[in-house]
Amino acid sequence: MHIQVDSEIGSLKALLIHSPDSGLGKVVPSKAQDWLFEDIVHLDIVRSKEYDYYLKILLYFLDPDKIKGKLQQIDSPENSRAFYKPDNPDFHNSTKVIELQNLLTDILHDPDICQKLTASVCAIEGCTYQLEQELLNTSPSELAKVFISGSMANDNMIFPPIPNFIFTRDIGITINDHILLNKPAKKARARETLLARYIFFNHQLFKDYRDKIIEIPDTLQFFLRPGEEHGEKTTIEGGDVMVVSKDHVLIGCSERTSASGASEAIKMLFERNVVSKATVVKIPPKRDFMHIDTIFTQVKRNMWVLLGSIGSQEQSKGLDPIDYISEKRNKEKPEIIQFTRNEIGSPKTFSCIEHLLDDISQNDLKSNRPTEFIYSGNNIFPYDAREQWTDSCNLLAIREGVVIGYDRNDKTVEAFKEKGFEVIKASDLINKFENGELNPESIENTLILMPSAELSRARGGFHCMSMPLLRESFKR
Numbered sequence: 445m446h447i448q449v450d451s452e453i454g455s456l457k458a459l460l461i462h463s464p465d466s467g468l469g470k471v472v473p474s475k476a477q478d479w480l481f482e483d484i485v486h487l488d489i490v491r492s493k494e495y496d497y498y499l500k501i502l503l504y505f506l507d508p509d510k511i512k513g514k515l516q517q518i519d520s521p522e523n524s525r526a527f528y529k530p531d532n533p534d535f536h537n538s539t540k541v542i543e544l545q546n547l548l549t550d551i552l553h554d555p556d557i558c559q560k561l562t563a564s565v566c567a568i569e570g571c572t573y574q575l576e577q578e579l580l581n582t583s584p585s586e587l588a589k590v591f592i593s594g595s596m597a598n599d600n601m602i603f604p605p606i607p608n609f610i611f612t613r614d615i616g617i618t619i620n621d622h623i624l625l626n627k628p629a630k631k632a633r634a635r636e637t638l639l640a641r642y643i644f645f646n647h648q649l650f651k652d653y654r655d656k657i658i659e660i661p662d663t664l665q666f667f668l669r670p671g672e673e674h675g676e677k678t679t680i681e682g683g684d685v686m687v688v689s690k691d692h693v694l695i696g697c698s699e700r701t702s703a704s705g706a707s708e709a710i711k712m713l714f715e716r717n718v719v720s721k722a723t724v725v726k727i728p729p730k731r732d733f734m735h736i737d738t739i740f741t742q743v744k745r746n747m748w749v750l751l752g753s754i755g756s757q758e759q760s761k762g763l764d765p766i767d768y769i770s771e772k773r774n775k776e777k778p779e780i781i782q783f784t785r786n787e788i789g790s791p792k793t794f795s796c797i798e799h800l801l802d803d804i805s806q807n808d809l810k811s812n813r814p815t816e817f818i819y820s821g822n823n824i825f826p827y828d829a830r831e832q833w834t835d836s837c838n839l840l841a842i843r844e845g846v847v848i849g850y851d852r853n854d855k856t857v858e859a860f861k862e863k864g865f866e867v868i869k870a871s872d873l874i875n876k877f878e879n880g881e882l883n884p885e886s887i888e889n890t891l892i893l894m895p896s897a898e899l900s901r902a903r904g905g906f907h908c909m910s911m912p913l914l915r916e917s918f919k920r
């Protein structure tokens with residue numbers, strides 16, 4: 445396995461994903477908020493009417509042999525979605541679109557690892573010794589399901605599910621040939637981190653990269669502080685880390701990534717020579733902005749989608765006295781601080797997000813065209829905020845100019861069309877691929893729309909639902 449990601453938009457060649465497991469269908473309303481869902485989702489619809497399309501699109505672009513010309517067969521009712529079920533013998537088993545659950549199953553075949561991981565999971569979930577023994581007698585593929593869904597084969601819930609495991613972006617980030625593991629802010633995501641750590645350090649796939657995995661330790665001061673709740677934990681989640689060029693990484697300081705998390709990450713990336721420039725984007729610690737990738741992502745070397753209220757627009761003062769009296773307008777303004785490896789002591793600042801993104805497009809990526817911005821909800825209130833909440837700004841670039849997003853963000857879609865983008869529903873695109881009318885190589889400047897009514901309730905988009913491992917090197 446070759447691992448290398450040096451941009452947000454180079455052609456995607458391999459990624460880690462996790463398809464919605466039965467745990468998503470066990471979120472209860474009283475725990476939805478604690479488990480970081482705002483609502484409960486309908487599992488069957490999330491899978492067969494929504495996520496399966498994501499998988500088909502990914503396979504068509506990354507691993508077409510698995511799917512091309514075979515869809516009628518794959519999707520025929522008598523196959524009951526076997527192709528999409530990780531534990532089924534007819535699972536697609538792509539080595540480009542890689543399912544985390546299967547990597548977990550693989551490592552659990554090693555008795556030593558199985559024992560250690562079972563003990564660790566039982567420790568963090570407070571299981572009895574007897575339950576631990578029972579789990580040790582469970583087959584690797586079943587055990588992987590239990591660790592992820594929290595339920596035994598007989599459907600008994602033994603610990604909470606980890607429904608956010610579908611957001612593979614957040615568990616780790618590939619930065620060039622290194623993998624930065626997360627340190628989650630929320631308890632609901634702790635087991636995901638444990639499983640991911642075991643996978644990256646033990647799976648054969650990553651065996652050449654073990655000394656390139658970066659883990660962020662807690663600071664000593666943290667555990668010496670009195671009390672149970674620590675406001676200033678060292679935390680970092682993948683949605684806050686963006687590799688915008690081979691030398692430059694953005695790190696959000698947000699509800700999920702603390703100042704010390706960002707600072708430790710920068711120090712380690714500089715020490716190991718992974719990048720030479722790191723920019724911290726400090727955003728308000730709000731639920732709807734949980735990570736920086738919920739408010740902006742990249743579409744092309746000179747094009748970005750973002751939420752206008754955190755950009756320059758809102759800050760410009762007009763002829764209304766309130767602009768000068770009220771502080772409110774500036775509250776959402778991010779603070780942007782850029783460090784370079786050799787001059788940490790003299791950071792540079794940017795006055796607004798557009799200036800930073802423009803600098804990246806022009807100077808890091810050497811775009812020879814003016815930088816353009818597409819705004820959530822076409823920058824019209826209240827659609828800007830509504831559509832950001834349903835991930836209008838959280839797009840996954842399959843390659844430069846070809847991005848995947850939700851079908852529910854109508855005004856943002858209009859904004860894309862105004863910039864000359866083709867907009868096509870995933871199901872139509874797949875049909876056109878199947879009947880030969882279109883082929884993945886020739887698609888450009890396109891926004892692919894995924895069905896989203898249920899999936900969007902999980903509060904993340906396709907940028908969150910992907911952890912790129914390999915992108916074609918970005919040519920400047």
Ligand SMILES: NC(=[NH2+])NCCC[C@H](N)C(=O)O
Pocket residue numbers: 479480481608611613614682683684734735737738838902903904905907908
């Ligand atoms: N990179 C992201 N924006 N991830 C979104 C994660 C959504 C998830 N429900 C959470 O709150 O943790």
